[in-house]
Amino acid sequence: DAGITQSPRHKVTETGTPVTLRCHQTENHRYMYWYRQDPGHGLRLIHYSYGVKDTDKGEVSDGYSVSRSKTEDFLLTLESATSSQTSVYFCAISGRDRNQPQHFGDGTRLSIL
Amino acid sequence: AQSVAQPEDQVNVAEGNPLTVKCTYSVSGNPYLFWYVQYPNRxxxxxxxxxxxxxxxxxxxxxxxxFNKSQTSFHLKKPSALVSDSALYFCAVRPEYYGNNRLAFGKGNQVVVIP
Known part of the structure; x- marks a missing residue:
């Protein structure tokens, strides 16, 4: 398995609180991604990074911010969590070559009450 | 923009029978195509x-x-399904040259293999 660690694996928090999810990789890959997975919607891209301090929005970026200060870490922050952000969040990584797959972490299950 | 369609929400198959999960795609130029499997809580x-x-x-x-270029399809197959193949399957595509490195995923197919 690719060296991807997501933390925490589970979190329950209240509406309006800030939440930060961490993705750590040991593969030295250039690209990192944050997805959310919800029933009926499949995987939806939130934000991605193509290098240190280089990030861009995905299809469902509202309410989320990201930071990448070093190659191995990609943080996803919910500034003020809402119940609609209850979901399972996955981090993925990929190398420079377009013919290579993305590799996924095991996810963070986030519940916002 | 690239996109993937997985037309069936759930595929039921008896153990030992052939398994097919369908995927069609849309992309500019030549495609790079991928299949993934997801087990519960993974x-x-x-x-x-x-x-x-x-x-x-x-x-x-x-x-x-x-891979079938004329039909823009990339169907997943297994000759003899196992109960342990029960899982969620995703098809994904990105163009060979154009755009960023993002993958477009289908919504996934739940495969249920019946003993």
Whole structure:
């Protein structure tokens, strides 16, 4: 398995609180991604990074911010969590070559009450 | 923009029977195509990919996929399904040259293998 660690694996928090999810990789890959997975919607891209301090929005970026200060870490922050952000969040990584797959972490299950 | 369609929400198959999970795609230029499997409470695991060359691609756990350019399809197949193949399957695509490195995923197919 690719060296991807997501933390925490589970979190329950209240509406309006800030939440930060961490993705750590040991593969030295250039690209990192944050997805959310919800029933009926499949995987939806939130934000991605193509290098240190280089990030861009995905299809469902509202309410989320990201930071990448070093190659191995990609943080996803919910500034003020809402119940609609209850979901399972996955981090993925990929190398420079377009013919290579993305590799996924095991996810963070986030519940916002 | 690239997109993937997986037309069936759930695929039911008896153990030992052939398994097919359908995928059609839309992309500018040539596609790079991928299949993933997801077991409960786990992330997506890469199964196989089509880059170029032979239209029949072999992957992990006895799975294979057939690329058909004229039909823009990349169906996943397994000759004899196992109960342990019960999982969620995702097809994904990105163009060979254009745009960023993002993958477009289908919504996934739940496969249920009946003992």
């Amino acid at each position: 992330g997506l695991q890469f199964l196989l990919k089509y880059i170029t060359g032979d239209n029949l691609v072999k992957g992990s756990y006895g799975f294979e996929a057939e």
